[in-house]
Amino acid sequence: MSDVTDVVVSAGSPARAQPGHPLDPVSASEYRAGRQLLAAAGLLGDAVRFAYYGLDEPHKADVLDGQAPDRRLRAFLIDTASGRSTDVVVSLTRQEVVSCRVLDPRTDGQLPILNQDFAVTEEAVRADPQWRAAMARRGLTDVSKIRLCPLTAGWFGAADEDGRRMVRVLAFVQADPHDYAWSHPVDGVAAYFDLIERKIFKIVDEFELPVPAESGDYTDPAVRGPHRSDLRPIEITQPEGPSFTLDGTLLRWQNWSMRIGFDAREGLTLHQIGISDGGRERPLIYRASVPEMVVPYGDPRFRYWQSYFDTGEYLVGKWANSLELGCDCLGEIAYLDATITDDFGEPTVIPNAICIHEEDHGILWKHFDIFTGSSEARRQRRLVVSFFTTVGNYDYGFYWYFYLDGAIECEIKMTGALFTAGYPGGDYPYSAEVAPGLGAPVHQHLFSARLDMTVDGLSNAVDEVDVVGAPTGSDNPYGNAIIQQVTRLGSESQSARRADPARGRTWRVLSTEQVNRFGKPVSYTLYPEAAPTLLADPSSSVARRAGFASHHLWVTQYDPAERYPAGDFVNQHPGGAGLPAFTAADRDIDGADIVLWHTFGPTHYPRPEDWPVMPVARCGFTLKPTGFFDRNPTLDVPPPTGHCSQRP
Ligand SMILES: [Cu+2]
Helix, strand or coil: CCCCCCEEEEEECCCCCCCCCCCCCCCHHHHHHHHHHHHHCCCCCCCEEEEEEEEECCCHHHHHCCCCCCCEEEEEEEECCCCCEEEEEEECCCCEEEEEEECCHHHHCECCCCCHHHHHHHHHHHHCHHHHHHHHHCCCCCHHHEEEEEEECCCCCCHHHCCCCEEEEEEEECCCCCCCHHHCEEEEEEEEEECCCCEEEEEEECCCCCCCCCCCCCCCHHHHCCCCCCCCCCCCCCCCCCCEEEECCEEEECCEEEEEEEECCCEEEEEEEEEEECCEEEEEEEEEEEEEEEEEECCCCCCCCCEEECCCCCCHHHHECCCCECCCECCEEEEEEEEEECCCCCEEEEEEEEEEEEEEEEEEEEEECCCCCCEEEEEEEEEEEEEEEEECCEEEEEEEEEECCCCEEEEEEEEECCCCEECCCCCCCCEEEEECCEEEECEECEEEEEEEECCCCCCEEEEEEEEEECCCECCECCCCCEEEEEEECCEHHHCCECCCHHHCCEEEEEEEEEECCCCCEEEEEEECCCCCCCCCCCCCHHHHHCHHHHCCEEEEECCCCCCCCCCCCCECCCCCCCHHHHHHHCCECCCECEEEEEEECCEECCCHHHCCCEEEEEEEEEEEEECCCCCCCCCCCCCCCHHHEECC
16 A cells, blocks of 8 residues: 555554553563573473463562562473473572462363464375375365365264374465465365374365365455456544553553553453542553353254364464555554563564554434534544454454443454365254355354453442343332332342343443442443353363353452463363363352453354355454443533534
8 A cells, every 4th residue: 555644653562671561461581581481490302392481470469569579481391202281380589489280181171273283294294195085086286276274173072082182183275485375275075183292193084075275365456356346445644643642551542541461372362441530540451351252053963063262272362464555454552572582582573563543433423402502522432452363263353432421342353264064965953054065164253251340449340230121010000110120139140141132231330339429339331242041062072161251240359360261271181271160160240359250252153145255244242331421521622623512
């Protein structure tokens, strides 16, 4: 593009040599220092790789007390020769290994997929004679043109899989380097691959379907046709620059303030989100992130095991995109780099991983008064903090929006390539035909947001609020009454809830200590989108492993060890970890330091229009102040120009 008007406001890395704040992301030098401690402790043999490496966040109480807590890093280490897996914490402050726990993969689960697993798998599977024979039976003799996906295996209790670190491998034909492999799935054959032995231990060869032939290369003029010539430029300019400031990781915009974090597993993390209200700093959310997502597929045949936990198994942060000004982001953009590490624990920088900008968002409020003749209009705008990641076939954008009126929105943008299969013909109920002979199996995208709430302090509670019509009676003689049914969620066992759009169900997070001018608790309300929760049968493996996804809401008492809704080690975990385990103790959540966990996301029955590349589909949730302010907090927003305010 030659007509880009966008300007990089500031570029830099939130990772600094000396951490400015206990929640700042880990810097490259800190990763190296931690690595040296691990090496000195004898934990880094030749075959040892890092499956995860990141900040072990300090306890909330220490941060809020303004202390300088121990700076700790957590590493998941796997010996790729023996499979020995450890969960290690090192203290950079104390210069020592704090803890080192050896996992039992049978009960604890396996560590996440390594970067090298992609190449290792492709090379070894291509070389396997039995797998080559299965390909040859399908007329595929040039294995250099077959691409392989190491797909997380799930857990099904099979005897020959017991204790193995493994993936299940599906094949796609890529005839030349530009060919779009997702167009050409080789269906009916899967290689079950042992990542430690580096060999196939089983080939499932169930059926043959022709490899779909139609090209899906959407960059090829022969596929896409000529470009449109009638789209005129839209330019976004802010001649005086944006209205936010970024000081290290501290982001301020209008009345909002927050700290920006980034983690190889979770991606973008937001910390200490607060609002300044008449000179008072009011805390709202101590930490917000989307620390898990699962994509369970609904085809019960051959590919019954497909259920990817993109965050816990593949680490979405690690696959973050480097964003391009004028392409991914328009306007006055501030970018932050992200520092992650490779399989060896060596830091690598993803430039421009986090995008921060402002957007006009239409009308904020507007009124023509029939009695006074006054006419006023104000523009809404929002602060956008986002990142994009690519995990296998799909691309996911994680967007957080902060509005002038105190609302917060989390939106996930789903795009990229459908996961494809052969289409068996007829009215196959578990898949949609998106190109001739090409099927896209039905699936869900179920995200879990973790919202560590601090609505005007640590003492919070959650009310479930339904709206219902009241029956006709002596109080309601004409039958028109509408009431709110408010139910306090008293303990964790009562907190696993489902949305109910017919009752307009919302969840109100309130302070049990602070009230507004009406004497009511100040609160923020979670508005869910109320799509189906996990549809897999409760007896299924994925229902046990993704227990979090069986409800839209969970509330737990804060525990710094409870970070991941499906547990710490998701890969090949037999199930039961995460939220079902966290809530088993049934702790008190009424007037406690609480964490909200919200499941959301679509059930995706693919459309032909989703192929060959899917227009963005959106999902998310909204948090709105509910009696948090005493009135509309945006009366002081000025009109954008003089003629937007006409007071006769
Ligand atoms: Cu989908």
